[in-house]
Amino acid sequence: DADPKKGVKAAKAMLEKEGLPLTDENIFIAASCKEKGILFLTGKSQVNGMYKINREEEAAKKKGEYTVTVNGKAYGVKIGKDNATVNGSSYPLNVAFGIDEKAIEATKAVASDAPAAAAAPTHDAVSVKAPMPGLILRIEVKEGQKVTKNQVVLIMEAMKMENEIFAPCDGVVTKISVSQGQQMQSDDELLVIA
Template sequence: MLRKFKITIDGKEYLVEMEEIGGTATPAAPAPQPVQATPTVAPASAAPQPEPAAAPTPAASGDTSDAMKAPMPGTIIKMLVAPGDQVTENQPLLVLEAMKMENEIVANRAGTVAEIFVNKNDTVNAGDALITIS
């Protein structure tokens, strides 16, 4: 699948096309930071550096290894099932809004909804656990 992105760098816009080769997208690893051999002491006048904010994660008690994953980053705008519901293959489970488009996330197999890892209005990244069907 060919995807297009508009990126602005220093006020200049670039149009980038990317082709998804296969499988599920994995989040990009952060750029490596140089490691200092010896610790340095900051001057007393230096302001403390804030800790980077962790991405919000839904409270999930179960194993997410067999959960359906988000195919793209976006916002959950509709929940169409609840835990315990029986679903059929290709039945819509929830709606994910991405780039002003509504994308139905459908069941990959028939079964029972075991656990839902997201709530309405949650923001998700590609690869985040959404729902488990047993």
């Protein structure tokens, strides 16, 4: 075979890499199913089926009700159209995409008595999100790796098809939020490019 990723030799290499026995059955599974076969043999495969839904939890999510914990202290937060109610007190609210650097500078002096927060990146970071529910088959990049726009960063299986996930921009992968074999939902963060 001209493709070095196919055949018995490639299947044996995948099995050895995972520390799996080189039996005829395992070689067949690895050769015919590739990453899906390895996930099956290592016990990491996921069943894509029906799940029981906690209706109360789903209803709370739709209502915009959350418990937010900051520095170990829990707050009951309800998000409305133009306000947020925190532990019974209502505050005006306006949510915008992106980070307003002027607003951050203006609040730095006021925030000295507020809980410490993680430092914001000095440049915009783009979160790559799952376009649909699916299983992470392969991660094609590593943290710290440079990527270009439209480069394949990972492969997801959804509806029995392999789907390539592309980098939306040029940059460096600063965070990989998933692992091979992990089941994802729509809009779950996959990785971050800055």
